[in-house]
Amino acid sequence: MSKSPRVARRLDFEPPNFYNCMTCFPIPKNLWQHRSDENKYMKKRTVPAVVLLGALFLSGCTSRRPGDSRASASLQIKGSDTMVNLGQAWAEAFNKLHPEVNVAVTGGGSGTGIAALINGTCDIAESSRAVEEKEIKQAEGNGVIFNQEIVALDGIVVVVHPSNPVKNLTMDQLREIFMGNIKRWKTIGGPDIPIVLLSREVNSGTHIFFKEHVLRRGKKKAVEEFSPGALMMPSSFAIAEEVANNENAVGYYGLGYISPRQKVIAVAKDDRAPFIEPTIESVRINAYPISRPLYLTTNGRPSGLVKEFVDFVYSKEGQDIVKRTDFVPIK
Amino acid sequence: MARFRKVKEFVIEKLIFASGIASIIFVALIFIFLLREGVSVFKTTSIGDFLGGRFWYPISDPPKLGILPLILGSLLVTAGAIVLAVPLGIGAAFYIADVAPVKIRHLLKSCVEVLAAIPSVVLGFLGITLLVPFLKHTLGLPTGLTALAGSIMLAFMALPTIISISEDAINAVPREYKEGALALGATHWQTLTRVIIHGAMPGIIAASMLGIGRVIGETMAVMMVTGNAAVIPTSLLQPVRTLTATIAAEMGEAAKGSPHYFALFAVGLVLFLISFLINLTADLFLNRGKKR
Numbered sequence: 352m353s354k355s356p357r358v359a360r361r362l363d364f365e366p367p368n369f370y371n372c373m374t375c376f377p378i379p380k381n382l383w384q385h386r387s388d389e390n391k392y393m394k395k396r397t398v399p400a401v402v403l404l405g406a407l408f409l410s411g412c413t414s415r416r417p418g419d420s421r422a423s424a425s426l427q428i429k430g431s432d433t434m435v436n437l438g439q440a441w442a443e444a445f446n447k448l449h450p451e452v453n454v455a456v457t458g459g460g461s462g463t464g465i466a467a468l469i470n471g472t473c474d475i476a477e478s479s480r481a482v483e484e485k486e487i488k489q490a491e492g493n494g495v496i497f498n499q500e501i502v503a504l505d506g507i508v509v510v511v512h513p514s515n516p517v518k519n520l521t522m523d524q525l526r527e528i529f530m531g532n533i534k535r536w537k538t539i540g541g542p543d544i545p546i547v548l549l550s551r552e553v554n555s556g557t558h559i560f561f562k563e564h565v566l567r568r569g570k571k572k573a574v575e576e577f578s579p580g581a582l583m584m585p586s587s588f589a590i591a592e593e594v595a596n597n598e599n600a601v602g603y604y605g606l607g608y609i610s611p612r613q614k615v616i617a618v619a620k621d622d623r624a625p626f627i628e629p630t631i632e633s634v635r636i637n638a639y640p641i642s643r644p645l646y647l648t649t650n651g652r653p654s655g656l657v658k659e660f661v662d663f664v665y666s667k668e669g670q671d672i673v674k675r676t677d678f679v680p681i682k
Numbered sequence: 683m684a685r686f687r688k689v690k691e692f693v694i695e696k697l698i699f700a701s702g703i704a705s706i707i708f709v710a711l712i713f714i715f716l717l718r719e720g721v722s723v724f725k726t727t728s729i730g731d732f733l734g735g736r737f738w739y740p741i742s743d744p745p746k747l748g749i750l751p752l753i754l755g756s757l758l759v760t761a762g763a764i765v766l767a768v769p770l771g772i773g774a775a776f777y778i779a780d781v782a783p784v785k786i787r788h789l790l791k792s793c794v795e796v797l798a799a800i801p802s803v804v805l806g807f808l809g810i811t812l813l814v815p816f817l818k819h820t821l822g823l824p825t826g827l828t829a830l831a832g833s834i835m836l837a838f839m840a841l842p843t844i845i846s847i848s849e850d851a852i853n854a855v856p857r858e859y860k861e862g863a864l865a866l867g868a869t870h871w872q873t874l875t876r877v878i879i880h881g882a883m884p885g886i887i888a889a890s891m892l893g894i895g896r897v898i899g900e901t902m903a904v905m906m907v908t909g910n911a912a913v914i915p916t917s918l919l920q921p922v923r924t925l926t927a928t929i930a931a932e933m934g935e936a937a938k939g940s941p942h943y944f945a946l947f948a949v950g951l952v953l954f955l956i957s958f959l960i961n962l963t964a965d966l967f968l969n970r971g972k973k974r
Contacts, residue, residue, distance in 0.1 A: 460934060462934065463934040466938075485937050489937055544824070545824045552910070553740060553741050553931070553932055554931065554932055554934050574742070579737060579913045580913050581911055582825065582827055582909040582911050585931065589810070592810070593825070597818065599824040
């Protein structure tokens with residue numbers, strides 16, 4: 352998790368939005384990149400009469416009623432494949448409240464979403480990891496300041512074929528398996544067949560989290576890597592499919608993908624700790640060892656439509672959707 | 683009036699000239715761009731380590747940027763596809779051009795065109811749901827996501843190119859050759875294998891080379907069925923990672939200006955050079971055929 356002070360976190364006070372927008376955005380080094388944000392802002396505030404502007408300033412109000420602004424507003428959300436379904440469910444529910452807003456949700460990986468935010472091609476990036484130092488530097492070059500907020504929790508589930516007798520593994524065993532040091536299921540109490548490792552591609556937040564958390568035991572700078580023989584799958588769906596059809600395979604995916612077609616492995620922190628099944632409850636109380644926060648990242652503190660969406664995500668309905676899509680709500 | 687026509691012709695002539703050289707300019711610009719972005723990787727990695735390195739861990743710190751497994755992966759998948767597609771394609775071309783009755787010929791030609799029109803992602807989808815489990819069970823492999831699966835998918839994609847260009851080459855063989863051979867008492871089979879094939883050979887080789895060019899640059903289907911493990915392959919029955927799949931899978935994430943980003947451009951450069959060489963060879967054969 353990045354400790355950089357340049358990442359603005361959600362604060363516990365809420366200054367009026369007008370003030371907020373004027374101060375929070377840095378003077379852009381690259382005016383062209385920034386213009387679209389300014390336009391959005393200016394249009395929203397200046398098209399109504401001056402009186403309305405004064406009222407807005409005083410109240411800090413951001414609510415946008417149908418008809419009082421542009422006929423069709425749109426919100427681009429992009430990022431983590433793990434969060435695509437969650438984002439889509441949010442977007443649909445949000446759309447019922449605000450039929451005039453066109454919300455588009457696309458995947459591609461956490462890095463893809465953050466890159467799109469830097470390039471100004473999306474409004475909100477979904478990511479399953481914190482932004483990295485190099486991304487912050489790059490964003491500064493484009494006049495973008497990240498604001499990351501934790502909106503849900505996710506457990507990463509290790510899965511095998513339903514016929515596989517192995518049901519418990521320690522973190523150390525997982526580490527040895529995915530580094531390619533344990534090559535046959537026999538070593539850990541399974542049949543005498545080779546292990547086929549399934550991993551996500553390097554643009555996946557799930558891949559990075561698993562590597563840092565399981566292979567490197569939480570030390571970011573360690574040198575452990577996935578075995579070069581690990582199969583890099585383009586999506587969680589591809590991992591689920593291959594595990595369901597292949598008794599040799601072991602893979603990992605987000606809590607939301609659990610299905611009876613794959614067998615879930617209970618994981619223990621070390622030799623003495625109990626084996627914990629990944630469930631919503633065990634992730635929330637932080638008993639399950641492989642869990643992580645999920646973020647929404649915006650450019651600066653959310654304002655306008657973006658703020659409405661983020662507020663919706665934090666609302667009871669938004670958090671109910673988190674639970675419904677098999678992630679763990681934060682409230 | 684005459685002057686207006688002159689101006690008009692001048693403008694049209696220049697426009698045609700511009701469209702004519704546009705493709706040359708585009709190729710040159712693409713190459714320059716690839717070169718400019720790609721060579722930056724050699725500030726952090728030597729050429730030897732890049733082309734000969736055995737490990738591809740692009741996002742580690744420091745990154746390991748060895749593309750030898752990727753080059754070998756691409757070559758292995760391509761070689762497999764060629765072994766499957768070339769004999770099949772040439773056989774089909776001979777059948778369509780010289781043996782099949784007219785009705786069947788038209789039907790086959792349209793089928794080949796339809797085969798060419800299938801999007802590669804659709805083929806990849808069929809591959810991952812049908813071919814991969816089939817290979818695993820019939821060959822008893824640990825996983826069906828192998829170079830062989832990629833080769834079979836790519837063979838499908840190379841077939842239309844190979845068939846249509848070979849067929850043109852066979853049709854271009856002067857009619858007198860065939861008639862002469864038959865008049866001398868050669869059977870149809872003897873005519874095909876001893877006369878027509880010699881006349882059509884340069885075109886057939888060019889067709890195969892263009893098929894290879896099509897195959898080595900293919901991305902989507904390969905990415906879906908080859909397993910994408912960056913290991914140096916020792917057999918067709920093993921997962922491999924290709925150059926194209928690496929670019930497609932990682933470009934979205936690579937931070938602009940990082941060694942990883944430049945390495946992906948350098949991978950693109952390697953790919954560009956390989957397909958350039960293949961196309962050049964194909965052209966040489968095609969021209970040789972024409973001069974005769």
